[in-house]
Amino acid sequence: MLNSILSGKKLILGSGSPRRSFFLKELGLDFETRLKETEEIYPERLKKKQISEYLALQKAEPFKEELKENEILITADTIVWHENDALGKPKSKEEAVQMLQSLSNKTHEVISSVALTSLQDQIVFSDLTRVTFKKLNEEEINYYVDNYKPFDKAGGYGIQEWIGYIGVTDIEGSYFNVMGFPVQKFYETLRQF
Amino acid sequence: MLNSILSGKKLILGSGSPRRSFFLKELGLDFETRLKETEEIYPERLKKKQISEYLALQKAEPFKEELKENEILITADTIVWHENDALGKPKSKEEAVQMLQSLSNKTHEVISSVALTSLQDQIVFSDLTRVTFKKLNEEEINYYVDNYKPFDKAGGYGIQEWIGYIGVTDIEGSYFNVMGFPVQKFYETLRQF
Numbered sequence: 001m002l003n004s005i006l007s008g009k010k011l012i013l014g015s016g017s018p019r020r021s022f023f024l025k026e027l028g029l030d031f032e033t034r035l036k037e038t039e040e041i042y043p044e045r046l047k048k049k050q051i052s053e054y055l056a057l058q059k060a061e062p063f064k065e066e067l068k069e070n071e072i073l074i075t076a077d078t079i080v081w082h083e084n085d086a087l088g089k090p091k092s093k094e095e096a097v098q099m100l101q102s103l104s105n106k107t108h109e110v111i112s113s114v115a116l117t118s119l120q121d122q123i124v125f126s127d128l129t130r131v132t133f134k135k136l137n138e139e140e141i142n143y144y145v146d147n148y149k150p151f152d153k154a155g156g157y158g159i160q161e162w163i164g165y166i167g168v169t170d171i172e173g174s175y176f177n178v179m180g181f182p183v184q185k186f187y188e189t190l191r192q193f
Numbered sequence: 194m195l196n197s198i199l200s201g202k203k204l205i206l207g208s209g210s211p212r213r214s215f216f217l218k219e220l221g222l223d224f225e226t227r228l229k230e231t232e233e234i235y236p237e238r239l240k241k242k243q244i245s246e247y248l249a250l251q252k253a254e255p256f257k258e259e260l261k262e263n264e265i266l267i268t269a270d271t272i273v274w275h276e277n278d279a280l281g282k283p284k285s286k287e288e289a290v291q292m293l294q295s296l297s298n299k300t301h302e303v304i305s306s307v308a309l310t311s312l313q314d315q316i317v318f319s320d321l322t323r324v325t326f327k328k329l330n331e332e333e334i335n336y337y338v339d340n341y342k343p344f345d346k347a348g349g350y351g352i353q354e355w356i357g358y359i360g361v362t363d364i365e366g367s368y369f370n371v372m373g374f375p376v377q378k379f380y381e382t383l384r385q386f
């Protein structure tokens with residue numbers, strides 16, 4: 001149904017995330033994936049959605065010169081904001097364990113930003129979800145990190161994995177946003193782009 | 194990991210729901226599925242979780258005489274509570290469309306109840322999630338009902354399907370509970386059963 005709304009525009013997904021590609025498919029959209037390397041570096045003064053919006057826009061840059069007339073590029077970034085700090089992807093088992101310990105028994109924020117870029121236009125939007133973990137014990141954290149190796153996930157966890165099932169007591173906002181793609185806002189924004 | 198917590202107990206899932214079976218697998222639990230027919234009828238005076246708890250317990254009845262010493266039976270029920278009424282499964286396209294129209298642009302409650310039954314003991318618990326839909330238009334509702342045929346779903350929708358992606362703006366509580374299984378509460382309760 002959405003494809004008719006696109007009226008001849010072609011969607012390019014500039015992200016290697018399997019979850020973002022999953023949502024585009026579930027929406028029933030045709031798209032092509034293109035990948036370019038970007039370093040995920042941002043000015044230190046930025047906070048919360050300023051960071052993910054900066055990075056989503058930043059990720060669009062290397063695509064711009066190749067973009068064609070009828071194409072809409074989608075780039076995105078997700079951060080976990082906790083205790084006044086952005087948690088990135090853990091680089092080691094120790095770091096993953098530490099992140100989960102810091103999230104345990106507390107509420108944190110997950111912010112995903114999406115940039116839509118065409119030759120004529122560019123917009124970026126964000127969605128924020130609050131996620132609450134129960135008190136995770138050492139055995140649970142170790143079991144998860146050893147078995148799921150969450151090194152590609154901001155904050156060191158995937159809500160759609162074991163730790164999400166046993167550990168997340170409450171969310172406020174969009175669930176899919178926590179998975180890395182604010183799909184409802186994306187749908188509304190794309191219809192108007 | 195949970196299997197060790199069960200210490201020799203055997204789990205029996207008394208539900209044909211593919212989503213409930215999915216969550217037990219994701220938790221890493223061994224279980225056997227057994228099916229018995231129950232009519233989903235409850236006293237009219239019941240409201241909200243009284244209904245789903247009544248039905249979850251009711252569904253355990255036909256299994257009781259066959260239950261063995263080391264077995265724990267899981268039965269469950271999910272209802273959609275909206276404008277002081279429980280929405281069941283739609284029986285026709287018209288009813289599904291009507292249900293979605295009534296949910297559009299409003300917040301409703303999804304309540305899932307789970308009963309754990311052994312020869313010695315029985316408990317039932319519930320979880321409640323508030324779900325908000327954007328204003329759904331006729332084209333969206335028809336597209337969803339025609340393509341997804343949500344006749345096995347209370348309230349006429351699956352949050353993990355197209356209509357959930359494009360239509361749900363906000364949830365408060367457990368997402369998995371909306372899918373029919375309060376997995377986090379189940380995990381905590383099972384550990385103490």
